[in-house]
Amino acid sequence: MDKEIRFNRPVILGNEIEYIKESILEGQISGNGKFTKKCHSYFEDKYGFKKCLLTTSCTDALEMAAILCEIKPGDEVIAPSYTFVSTVNAFILRGAKIVFCDSRSDHPCIDEGKIKELITTKTKAIVVVHYAGVACDMDEVMDIANENKLFVIEDAAQAIDSYYTGRDGIKKPLGSIGQLAAFSFHETKNIISGEGGMLVVNDERFEKRAEIIWEKGTNRSAFFKGEVDKYGWVDIGSSFLPSEIIAAFLYAQLENLEQIQNKRKVIWNRYYEGLKSLDEQGKLRLANIPEFSSNNAHMFYVVCKSFKERDSLLSFLKKNQISAVFHYLSLHKSAYHLAGNPLVDLPYSDHHSECLIRLPFYYELRENEIDFIISKIEEFYEC
């Protein structure tokens, strides 16, 4: 390799620039125009989501979810510690106290067996994160939530086009199970729009209010559908909707979703086949995909045995011009959380925080690059 292998490179395959031109030349570039509606319909039709609303980011979709759940000061929200800050900041902005739950020992996702013990009379919602597009055990999570009358929000930032098959044997798209779900189209995701996200509303009680909050707290959407005579200020809200330029880009990506997903799965499998003997030899651990989950090939990660080993491997890869990266820092140990909360012990969140490495992963990653990365990891473990 002459050049560094980048960690990520946004995929551009189809009509992205054409559709952007189209939206500009038609003279509508603010939000909620033709391409936004096409994206909404695409997701609603393909995945059976009840209602979709594009947002400027997954963070913003989570903020909409927090508003819709009427989170207020004093409420508690249970969330994994091994996640991005927005998973919890969205709820803290509404006044919630976050109660962090550990990851599974065999996977970065929330340990569904440890949720129940964290529930108090103040608990209002459970946020689950489908890490790497791999499903949390949603039957277990929904049972606990239903027993305790809690909302479930799926942080499906990484989970587009991934599925959960629970006890009933029915394959359900991730993002369709909780009352609300949030997706990301940030440039590091499978399907992208630069910055961007989407709120999915599965519980119809939230549908009307979601539209209002999305439109800055006005009933403008209802007005344009002829449901009210004039529109005005009826609620809190924000400017959650993205420009048509962003929606145009996203729609072009959706037209190639299948092609993108097929290629990513080929990359994922090549990594897996190449590295599985190291896993079998107990030298590192590859992703464990539970039977109830599909694999959307969002990322390829390996888990080292220790922080020190991870550090050495990252340095070794860097020396070989391979941009691999670690991922989340345990949020329960962050400066911000510890300023107002005692330190708790969440060993598997810490384990993934200290030992996980994400390998380069993007549509245009070439076979010889993957093989080079595999060979370097093998070389590292042979030393």
Added chain:
Amino acid sequence: MDKEIRFNRPVILGNEIEYIKESILEGQISGNGKFTKKCHSYFEDKYGFKKCLLTTSCTDALEMAAILCEIKPGDEVIAPSYTFVSTVNAFILRGAKIVFCDSRSDHPCIDEGKIKELITTKTKAIVVVHYAGVACDMDEVMDIANENKLFVIEDAAQAIDSYYTGRDGIKKPLGSIGQLAAFSFHETKNIISGEGGMLVVNDERFEKRAEIIWEKGTNRSAFFKGEVDKYGWVDIGSSFLPSEIIAAFLYAQLENLEQIQNKRKVIWNRYYEGLKSLDEQGKLRLANIPEFSSNNAHMFYVVCKSFKERDSLLSFLKKNQISAVFHYLSLHKSAYHLAGNPLVDLPYSDHHSECLIRLPFYYELRENEIDFIISKIEEFYEC
């Protein structure tokens, strides 16, 4: 005229599509890249703003301002009633109670003479809105704020490239006077990016925290500047930064700011010259631009004598294929505000709410179209 004269049409003059292509082909389309930095530098250099941060909307810039001012439940914020919902929703999201102030009798901007009587021990900030890009009387506002140790946030959504000349005789750009200011680049503004906005930080106490809040509550910006060793969760925040695709579009607009502004002023003056005799005859009122303010030609409006007359004129223009529109509804009379607050009397907010009409206004509006609109308004008043 064969065709309807639209109320607005986004202006595209220069390298918008080229720069979008460039950002896409260079493979960085998430936020805070090359074009975002170019936009920040442009504004900081041209207007002397201390620190600029692009946002996904003006609403989001106002939300950042509310977070920076540490607005919390129990705090009061004084704002005009004649404004867009986001001016106040941004503060309500942090828990503020809004105390509405009336407009001036001769202008939709906040009546600076009525602010003082609204201040209580709970007041934390004053939000002023430079309506139509015309300055509020900032010397008066800043004096009141300084005497009472209040923050001043300029909602400069419509006020790009407009100036205030106060007692000291120095011409200051709007957005440079309060501790914080928010601009909009929504497609209806002079300079656009579809959806988009910008926070201006003039008080250096806020600079570091503004960057953190902008980056979702992490110290990522400080990390990339080498100021800290690693980055993590240190604060609340959101995903306020727009995609590079949006910044690329905006930067192309900025390259043509002078040309856009010159053309808009020509349009504004043509309307003014054509309609001033109706003003002189007392039939309607044109915009009053105080001596301390420049005119950035953001919009052209006329004020009718009554709601009924306004209604007739709007219908008459519509019949003649002219898309003129009314503007804000008084927020103090909205369903949302009245649900928790008593009705107060703000006659000049109501007056502008009931009697103001915005005429079609965009870069490509042709002289013969302007003349046609003028002739139709004259015809209406001759009847």
